[in-house]
Amino acid sequence: MSVEPMARPLFPVVAAALVDGEGRVLLQQRPAGKTLAGLWEFPGGKLEPGESAEEALVRELHEELAITVDLAALEPAGFATEILPDRHLLLLLYVIRRWSGEPVALEADGLVWRMPEAMDALPMPPADGPLVRQLRAYLGERTTSVGPAANGTE
DSSP states (O other): OOOOOOOOOOOOOOOOEEBOTTTEEEEEOOOOTTTTTOOOSEEEEEEOTTTTHHHHHHHHOOOHHHOOOOOGGGGEEEEEEEOSSSOOOEEEEEOOOOSOOOOOOOSEEEEEEEEEGGGGGGGOOOOHHHHHHHHHHHHHSSOOOSSSSSSOOO
């Protein structure tokens, strides 16, 4: 017997896997006082009305990390879903290998660079688990090509 799912509004969220020249990925720690405080996550956030996923991610990275990313640098890499009590989370992951500026934790309690295979050692939100597996597959299938700067920045 199948059970009809409760109608929940779709809640799209964008996330970035910033990959440096060594293949490490930037994670940020959710700040105290927020839901899932202390967990490590990919930077990103909610879409504002009228924004595309890509525009939202560029805006969020500027607001959260003080970096500038060109829309052309976003590589769609995966997605995850999670049914929450009041909504259906749709988390879209993009790989970014080029950006301007040095990431600074403006809205997080900390930043850490980790190799994808070492991310399992960090506590992360449930929806990020599938993204980590997809990211490993994505990065493993693609050749790493970094532009002029060896650290992933422009």
